[in-house]
Amino acid sequence: MKIVKKLSQYAWMYKKLIIAALIMLSISVAADLTGPFVAKNIIDSHILGIQSKWHQTSKGKDAVYYQGSWYKRESYFARHEEKGKEVRIIQAGNHFVFTGQRVPFEGSKKLKNNTLLVENKGKKEQYTVKVLTTKELLKFYQPETPKILKLVFLYFGLVILSAIFQYGQSFTLQKSAHRIIQRMRNDAFTHISKLPIKYFDNLPAGKVVSRITNDTEAIRDLYVQVLANFFSSSINIIGVVIALYILYPKIALLSLALIPILVLWTIVYRKFASGYNQIIRARISDINGIINESIQGMNVIQAFRREKDTKERFEKLNQEHFSYQNKILNLNSLTSHNLIGVLKNTAFVSFIWYFGNMSLTASSVISLGMLYAIVDFISRLLQPVQGIVNQFANLEQALVAGERVFSLLDEPGADVSDKEIPRYNGNVEFKSVSFGYKEDEYVLKDLTFTARQGETVALVGHTGSGKSSIMNLLFRFYDSNKGEILIDGMNITEIPHQTLRKHMGIVLQDPYLFSGTIASNISLNSSSITREMIEKALKDVGGDRVLSHLEEGIDAPVIEKGSTLSSGQRQLISFARALAFNPAILILDEATSSIDTETEAIIQQAMDVLKKGRTTFIIAHRLSTIKNADQILVLDKGTIAEKGRHEELMRLKGKYYQMYELQQGQQKGMAV
Structure with a gap:
């Protein structure tokens, strides 16, 4: 089995x-x-063992004195020791008897006064015996006791x-x-x-x-x-x-x-x-x-x-x-x-x-x-x-x-690889990529685009258009069904998962915090991340201002999922976590959607500094946060409907223009 x-x-x-x-x-x-x-052995050889052949002998070890003579069991004689007259002790019912006659041990026995009746194989014999008293019987048991x-x-x-x-x-x-x-x-x-x-x-x-x-x-x-x-x-x-x-x-x-x-x-x-x-x-x-x-x-x-x-x-x-x-x-x-x-x-x-x-x-x-x-x-x-x-x-x-x-x-998993590769420059290229979570149900269709080193690429579109799927493919949480994805000219399917992700960072819409402290959530207990690096990363994203009220600072305890912290605080810790590892490619998956306006302003100030020398992908919900992006990809049903900078797309007056104007109108309405 x-x-x-x-x-x-x-x-x-x-x-x-x-x-x-x-x-x-x-x-x-x-x-x-x-x-x-x-x-x-105790029962047969010693308790019932006295019912056996005895011989007259001189006083000595294992000898029993009875009626003026010494007797010893035949089995206790040494090989060359001289044996005297043979006697026998026989059990008859509840009594033991002593006799000098050769009474057979087999057969049924009945005792009448001093006469022993033995029936064996159809033959009946009578023998004269002496019934042993309890005191006399105990004497014969003395050699057996030790x-x-x-x-x-x-x-x-x-x-x-x-x-x-x-x-x-x-x-x-x-x-x-x-x-x-x-x-x-x-x-x-x-x-x-x-x-x-x-x-x-x-x-x-x-x-x-x-x-x-x-x-x-x-x-x-x-x-x-x-x-x-x-x-x-x-x-x-x-x-x-x-x-x-x-x-x-x-x-x-x-x-x-x-x-x-x-x-x-x-x-x-x-x-x-x-x-x-x-x-x-x-x-x-x-x-x-x-x-x-x-x-x-x-x-x-x-x-x-x-x-x-x-x-x-x-x-x-x-x-x-x-x-x-x-x-x-x-x-x-x-x-x-x-x-x-x-x-x-x-x-x-x-x-x-x-x-x-x-x-x-x-x-x-x-x-x-x-x-x-x-x-x-x-x-x-x-x-x-x-x-x-x-x-x-x-x-x-x-x-x-x-x-x-x-x-x-038995589920197939990815082998952990210790392979090291130099930090990416950050050039990313999607070439005719198609992908579906279910077979023949593609959510990305023949996708082709390039993100150059240091560029900020924004991905916008309605729910289900494929924005997050692009990031899932880039991180190799899933592999594409068709086409290929290149980083600095290397096909990512040829790079081990751990090696690929070493120079990449991600901030999710709903950041996950682990039980521990703020510092451990930023470093994830990596020995390569020093306390100074933690403090710098937190300062770079403006988290030091938002978390300044905590008495223990970065050593403040964090319970599971960071439920005692606000959404903005959790997001800033998540930002600091990504930046502490100094990724060549940074992905922000609607990272500012759940943050209040004040915190968003802090993050926006930090982003201009952080984007330098780093290829950044932003999945944006608030279009106002991506106006300065080097490239905006407008996705519609898994394809790129429009591509360009903010000003270029606004002049086209296409899908992006409609989405932007709609959001601006909603914000004005809320302000009124």
Whole structure:
């Protein structure tokens, strides 16, 4: 699967941490699974181990004194140590008996006074025995006590060792997961700055934010919870199957039936869950989008009393999200604990049926310790299965989220280039340029004009005539469909985007300010812009006079979008920002349209100085501001209808004349 491969590639970047976590996990599982073997040894070899052959011996280690003689278990004799008379200790019901006769350990046993009745393979035998009192029995247990205590300490040591390595693997795996997500978020955020502007035309900001925050968080759960559980559970299952094979191969083979069940389980679950999670993630993205849109447009919503309509739109998305969350919840409920319960009960019923005809006494085919270990391992086998099943929901959410994040990362973007070129002279030429935002719907048609170094070129025309599109092409926010654009004779499509824009500056109609200070908004935190350059740029555009009332000066804080500043103040900061970078080509996109008359006068005074040696394009709304332009291009439906200086166009008495006279008439009317 493509998504799984990409998620694996990110994980591989931190393979050392993940491999270390897996090693610690393996040690933890091995220590944990050793526990039942230790418990089996305690039960079979020591608690029930006294039911075995004993021999008369001399006083010494592991010897027990009974009725004037010393006895020791056959298994405790050294290889060359001499063995005396053989005796046996046999369990009969709730009692242990002592006898010097060779009573078989197999078969059913009944005790009547001092006579032991043994039935084995259809034969019945009687043996004279002596019933051991509790005190006498405890004497035979004395050699076992230190051995049992050692094994108990070993058992708890294994538990502690398992816990330590379990903590280590959990910490290491989570650390690697956080680094993976950190890397993924950095990649996603870096990538959006490389994407063409047209990508954001059709994708609201809230949806992009959702992919970088919510979706990457869901992927984090994949590495922290899902993979941790899958690794741990898989190793546990493998370990348990191996342990069962060592104890009882037939049970181990039966346990392998879980594998096809899990595979089928996964296929069925994913068939339904994938569609549900796609819709859930999409609705979260839509909800983020509408919240972002509503916050930015809250003044309009409140001004036009659209609170109820906005609320209804939000509630519709929220209700749909809630509905599909319930569907996935029902699916998880049906396919997690309930099915695990069925599997667990089926396993134990099968186990009881398989061993139903066997006695649970020490003389049975299967020992009590073996029985304990098998039951323990069966329980341990189902726990990791439940761990895997319970992570299906998180797994599916992570895969869907991963698909959304990687669809963003897969969008073709412009490579960042460190290529340097000398500062432009500023000669700009459009040669038969045609462009459309949609295929075959051109907004610029066969456009040809030249702007020479140091000239001021004004672009005027009605809304939709193509003024801003020319600037979009010059900055390569979009590329033309036909024709070519040259700067100093170089085709701009052959210049990397970052290199092209290095010697260009732009001031938009609605300037955008970032959180920070006035100084940081002018320099954009560029190391090449000194404080002196910031102050000079601000002074050149007259901003020092307009912003002089601020106590902290250029260090005054600016909140998001500069909402505490006036339109004129924001525009002056934007002017200073463009000029601080000393562009060879300066673009003013209706930069004075939202500025009051006094501020406009300040900017006009500065513009005469700033235009020297710099090619300036002005998209003008107020025609009175471009009377001194070296060249005025009058656009009409994507073509140049008229071209010339102000006086020349006024003498033509064409479109420009009509527009100018209309504005002058409106201004006179307003003055009256």
